[in-house]
Amino acid sequence: MDLHKLSLSKQLEGLKKGDFTSTELTSHYLNRISELDGQLNSFITVTEDQALSQAKAADERYKTNNNFSLDGLPIAHKDIFCTKGVLTTCGSKMLSNFEAPYSSTVYEKLDKNGMVMLGKTNMDEFAMGSSNETSYFGPVKNPWNIEYVPGGSSGGSASCVSAELAPIATATDTGGSIRQPASLCGLTGIKPTYGRVSRYGMIAFASSLDQGGVIAKSAEDAALILEAMSGHDPKDSTSLKLDQPDLTKNLNNPVKGMKIGLPKEFFEKEMAPYVLKSIEEAIEVYKSLGAEIVEISLENINLSLPIYYIIAPAECSANLSRYDGVRYGYRCEDPKDIEDLFMRTREEGFGAEVKRRILIGTYALSAGYYDAFYLKAQKCRQLVANDFSEAFKSVDVILSPTTPGTSFKSGEKTNDPVEMYLQDIFTIPANLAGLPGLSIPCGEHNGLPLGMQLVGNSLEESKLLQFAHSFQSNTDWHMKMPNI
Amino acid sequence: MALSDQELKEIAYLARISVKEESLPSLKKELEDILGLFKQLDEANTSEVNAMSHPLDLSQPTRKDEVTEEDLRDELLKNAPSVKSGLFLVPKVIDGEN
Numbered sequence: 391m392d393l394h395k396l397s398l399s400k401q402l403e404g405l406k407k408g409d410f411t412s413t414e415l416t417s418h419y420l421n422r423i424s425e426l427d428g429q430l431n432s433f434i435t436v437t438e439d440q441a442l443s444q445a446k447a448a449d450e451r452y453k454t455n456n457n458f459s460l461d462g463l464p465i466a467h468k469d470i471f472c473t474k475g476v477l478t479t480c481g482s483k484m485l486s487n488f489e490a491p492y493s494s495t496v497y498e499k500l501d502k503n504g505m506v507m508l509g510k511t512n513m514d515e516f517a518m519g520s521s522n523e524t525s526y527f528g529p530v531k532n533p534w535n536i537e538y539v540p541g542g543s544s545g546g547s548a549s550c551v552s553a554e555l556a557p558i559a560t561a562t563d564t565g566g567s568i569r570q571p572a573s574l575c576g577l578t579g580i581k582p583t584y585g586r587v588s589r590y591g592m593i594a595f596a597s598s599l600d601q602g603g604v605i606a607k608s609a610e611d612a613a614l615i616l617e618a619m620s621g622h623d624p625k626d627s628t629s630l631k632l633d634q635p636d637l638t639k640n641l642n643n644p645v646k647g648m649k650i651g652l653p654k655e656f657f658e659k660e661m662a663p664y665v666l667k668s669i670e671e672a673i674e675v676y677k678s679l680g681a682e683i684v685e686i687s688l689e690n691i692n693l694s695l696p697i698y699y700i701i702a703p704a705e706c707s708a709n710l711s712r713y714d715g716v717r718y719g720y721r722c723e724d725p726k727d728i729e730d731l732f733m734r735t736r737e738e739g740f741g742a743e744v745k746r747r748i749l750i751g752t753y754a755l756s757a758g759y760y761d762a763f764y765l766k767a768q769k770c771r772q773l774v775a776n777d778f779s780e781a782f783k784s785v786d787v788i789l790s791p792t793t794p795g796t797s798f799k800s801g802e803k804t805n806d807p808v809e810m811y812l813q814d815i816f817t818i819p820a821n822l823a824g825l826p827g828l829s830i831p832c833g834e835h836n837g838l839p840l841g842m843q844l845v846g847n848s849l850e851e852s853k854l855l856q857f858a859h860s861f862q863s864n865t866d867w868h869m870k871m872p873n874i
Numbered sequence: 875m876a877l878s879d880q881e882l883k884e885i886a887y888l889a890r891i892s893v894k895e896e897s898l899p900s901l902k903k904e905l906e907d908i909l910g911l912f913k914q915l916d917e918a919n920t921s922e923v924n925a926m927s928h929p930l931d932l933s934q935p936t937r938k939d940e941v942t943e944e945d946l947r948d949e950l951l952k953n954a955p956s957v958k959s960g961l962f963l964v965p966k967v968i969d970g971e972n
Contacts (some may be wrong), residue, residue: 488953583930584928585929585930598928598929628928695914696915700912700915714890716954717954718954719955721955721956727965727966728967729890730965731965732890736890737892749885749901749905750909752885752888752889753885753905753909767915768927769918769923769924769925772925775926775929806907808907811911824929824930
């Protein structure tokens with residue numbers, strides 16, 4: 391049986407009815423990983439023994455009817471989430487030998503629900519990148535065409551779900567790192583409202599922007615797991631004091647009469663004709679379902695990229711100061727004094743993009759520049775957030791492309807950081823305003839998939855998933871999978 | 875936005891990252907390109923906005939000052955590159971007699 395062709399809810403149903411066991415399901419995915427991941431490099435670590443013992447425990451619980459809500463379902467975790475006793479590298483040489491002494495809240499919550507960890511997925515180093523080419527563990531390939539990038543930074547999570555080496559994967563999004571790879575790999579990726587998912591044990595890049603979420607094959611699958619990951623966590627001081635939301639209850643509600651905003655500033659940008667065509671077709675689908683289309687204006691949205699490239703590097707330079715070669719991680723050989731230890735450990739342990747961002751952030755925060763850069767950026771960030779609040783007074787969701795185009799070839803943008811940063815031009819604003827955003831597949835061009843982005847008001851993940859599910863119930867873009 | 879070699883070296887020192895002399899020109903160009911993006915913010919009128927502190931405008935919560943962490947000393951030291959007598963070992967920091 392092609393178990394990997396079943397949706398998560400069908401897999402859960404199968405496990406409950408005893409059609410197959412978690413051991414069979416888990417082994418099926420582990421076999422696919424060993425057979426196919428050689429050409430993709432989507433995993434840094436495959437936790438085979440642990441997975442099989444978790445699966446066995448789930449099977450025992452089913453036998454005695456003591457099963458948990460997601461018991462025995464496999465999942466892959468981005469290697470940014472600490473997993474106790476398991477290598478947790480964040481895609482960096484700096485943490486290439488780091489075994490986490492504790493687990494992230496995200497891992498714990500899914501583990502308590504009985505989910506089986508298949509392994510840890512590859513990613514851009516410290517989640518900085520949009521092509522998954524900055525990983526110390528080598529680049530990840532796009533299963534649709536291995537000459538192309540899977541996007542980043544959650545490139546391993548997207549690549550493995552797209553190749554059906556895992557039914558779903560956790561991911562994180564600071565400026566688009568869930569939505570952009572989901573778009574480039576033909577998947578559904580959701581970043582919830584800032585504070586919805588605990589950041590405890592999720593290795594920090596830019597703390598005011600980082601948010602965990604999932605990459606899945608459908609909105610229905612994403613809703614099931616995101617719900618279990620969400621909820622207040624006293625260990626994260628920015629975690630929202632709200633109970634776990636019910637994200638599946640509205641999935642089947644119609645979108646008739648609801649309003650979709652199209653930001654004119656986005657559609658004024660130069661856009662490849664095939665991108666515009668796919669988006670226009672998606673809009674037609676929503677119109678046919680009775681949704682109303684409204685043009686809106688987000689006046690300050692074009693400031694998003696410069697705001698992001700001040701705030702994210704500034705916070706990164708502070709967060710990454712902890713990697714000093716003293717307490718954990720990489721240390722340079724034979725340091726001659728303490729300063730040499732710091733300077734060479736960081737020079738050798740970090741890759742080029744990480745160092746670039748630390749330097750930019752250090753500059754933006756240095757004496758004399760703080761007001762001109764960081765403070766100014768935080769003020770502009772408020773302007774962007776205000777534009778969204780105003781827009782959500784008259785619309786339910788905001789629709790745009792997720793990315794300026796389909797995937798690009800490996801190496802094509804690696805020598806031009808700014809060109810690479812433009813990948814995130816549509817996704818960054820939601821992070822700045824802390825809003826939930828998702829990407830779902832809505833077209834293809836030359837055999838590569840393309841996604842559309844829906845952004846919702848704060849805490850309205852359920853509405854976003856309703857819009858996504860409604861689209862997926864009336865189209866089959868999300869059913870298309872690469873031949874690998 | 876132009877950066878001098880001296881400025882770049884100072885930033886690198888602040889960040890405690892050693893930069894090789896031969897990589898200065900390319901690094902400088904890359905950083906200048908990124909800093910060039912920042913200029914776009916000059917046109918924004920921010921005279922009447924407060925800087926954002928949390929996207930949902932929440933204040934920092936406080937909790938009772940209680941010890942909640944377990945003693946994980948041995949486990950934490952397992953990840954350290956160099957350890958002696960249960961302490962992190964680093965090159966000598968203070969000059970003087972041994």
